[in-house]
Amino acid sequence: MSEIAQKDRSKLYHFIESNMTIYDDDIEFVDSTNIFTSGFVSSIFAMRLLNFLENEFSITVPDEDIVISNFSSVNKMCEMVSRLKTIEAHA
Amino acid sequence: MNIKLSDQGNIKGANKKGVKCIVWDLDNTLWDGVLAEGDDVTLKSGIVDVIKGLDERGIVQSIASKNNHDDVINTLRHFELDEYFLYPQINWNPKSSSIKIIQEKLNIGIDTFVFLDDQPFERDEVAAIHPDVECLDDRAYLTLLEKGRIAHIKTSDDAKMRRIRYLEDMSRQGDEADFEGTPETFLAQLGMVFKISEATEACLLRAEELTVRTNQLNSTGVTYDIEQLNFYMNSPAHRLLVCELDDKYGSYGTIGLALIEIQDDADVIELLLMSCRTAARGVGSILLNYLMMQAKNRNNVLRANFRRTDRNRQMLVTYQLANFRQISKTKDNHILFENDLSIISTYPDYIQVISEL
Numbered sequence: 069m070s071e072i073a074q075k076d077r078s079k080l081y082h083f084i085e086s087n088m089t090i091y092d093d094d095i096e097f098v099d100s101t102n103i104f105t106s107g108f109v110s111s112i113f114a115m116r117l118l119n120f121l122e123n124e125f126s127i128t129v130p131d132e133d134i135v136i137s138n139f140s141s142v143n144k145m146c147e148m149v150s151r152l153k154t155i156e157a158h159a
Numbered sequence: 160m161n162i163k164l165s166d167q168g169n170i171k172g173a174n175k176k177g178v179k180c181i182v183w184d185l186d187n188t189l190w191d192g193v194l195a196e197g198d199d200v201t202l203k204s205g206i207v208d209v210i211k212g213l214d215e216r217g218i219v220q221s222i223a224s225k226n227n228h229d230d231v232i233n234t235l236r237h238f239e240l241d242e243y244f245l246y247p248q249i250n251w252n253p254k255s256s257s258i259k260i261i262q263e264k265l266n267i268g269i270d271t272f273v274f275l276d277d278q279p280f281e282r283d284e285v286a287a288i289h290p291d292v293e294c295l296d297d298r299a300y301l302t303l304l305e306k307g308r309i310a311h312i313k314t315s316d317d318a319k320m321r322r323i324r325y326l327e328d329m330s331r332q333g334d335e336a337d338f339e340g341t342p343e344t345f346l347a348q349l350g351m352v353f354k355i356s357e358a359t360e361a362c363l364l365r366a367e368e369l370t371v372r373t374n375q376l377n378s379t380g381v382t383y384d385i386e387q388l389n390f391y392m393n394s395p396a397h398r399l400l401v402c403e404l405d406d407k408y409g410s411y412g413t414i415g416l417a418l419i420e421i422q423d424d425a426d427v428i429e430l431l432l433m434s435c436r437t438a439a440r441g442v443g444s445i446l447l448n449y450l451m452m453q454a455k456n457r458n459n460v461l462r463a464n465f466r467r468t469d470r471n472r473q474m475l476v477t478y479q480l481a482n483f484r485q486i487s488k489t490k491d492n493h494i495l496f497e498n499d500l501s502i503i504s505t506y507p508d509y510i511q512v513i514s515e516l
Contacts, residue, residue, distance in 0.1 A: 136479075
């Protein structure tokens, strides 16, 4: 399984941190933070996040992978990205 | 001769979709004369009535003209017509690219566009790139209001406000582009108020219009006419809800609709739709959140009928990331979602939600 490079992981981290106000000050945001339980994930943020992942990592996320468990944290998203990249590499 | 040519220019002659946007050329189309050649241009006879007539029907208008921007704007101001054109594209680029920009700004389907230009070359250029755009010559304005795709459109009071709403959107977008900070901080200073209420007789025409016009954010693609909506409005087993959105720039009007069937153990969303104009405000998930809370209060689960099309990915994302799971899917992409309501967020701080129910 291809690993997600640390710099890509940081980009994703910064994308979320800078797009969800809740992480501005009091709430600490780390790679394992569940964004669904700590803030309101609006439909528009969800779409932007999805577009970001697809453009940044050159993947297409199929409908069945668009589930909370794959998007809940930076760690989960990286797992999904590396799984999808592996599938595409073998396709 | 010209008329024939333009009729043929429209390859998909079967396009019967209601027109939402007219894009005008200017020189020798909207007015007689060529501005850049120093002509003292005069408006075509009767064209102001056509422009105002289209506007009253809720059809928005724009411009694709190869000209100097400031000269055109001054001339339109002189004719007191400048406010009628949204996102006018006055530049020297191909008109197909101007139309593409207008379409993206307005966020409506390209197959609802009509383009008028006196030059066959320009019509052909647009038709080649956008085969779904109906291209007409300059004389077509005389019969534009009687055209089937225009005359048959029913208009609600909300439709008549459409241009004003887009003008408000243009100032919003200008501010948003200038705004430094996260999109959420931008949303926070908009002072958005989202109101959910039961549909009434007075808003049924707008509700019907929403089901017909909204494509990207319609959960089933089903359209309902007034009689059907009236039936559901009065049915004890159903709830028909409408949503309005206001912010500091003005009102978006009625922008969302939900049809719910109340069963013994489940609330079932038969239809959920949001106007494309407000897609960038993230209000779809707020309505969905509201429906989740309502079902939970009744100790019901929440199910939703959904038909996946190539245009409603945002709706699918909204459902699935609100923890709706697919419990069945047919060959024609009809999905039944179910949410056990174990995860329900609170509304975000940047919007005030009012429900008069």
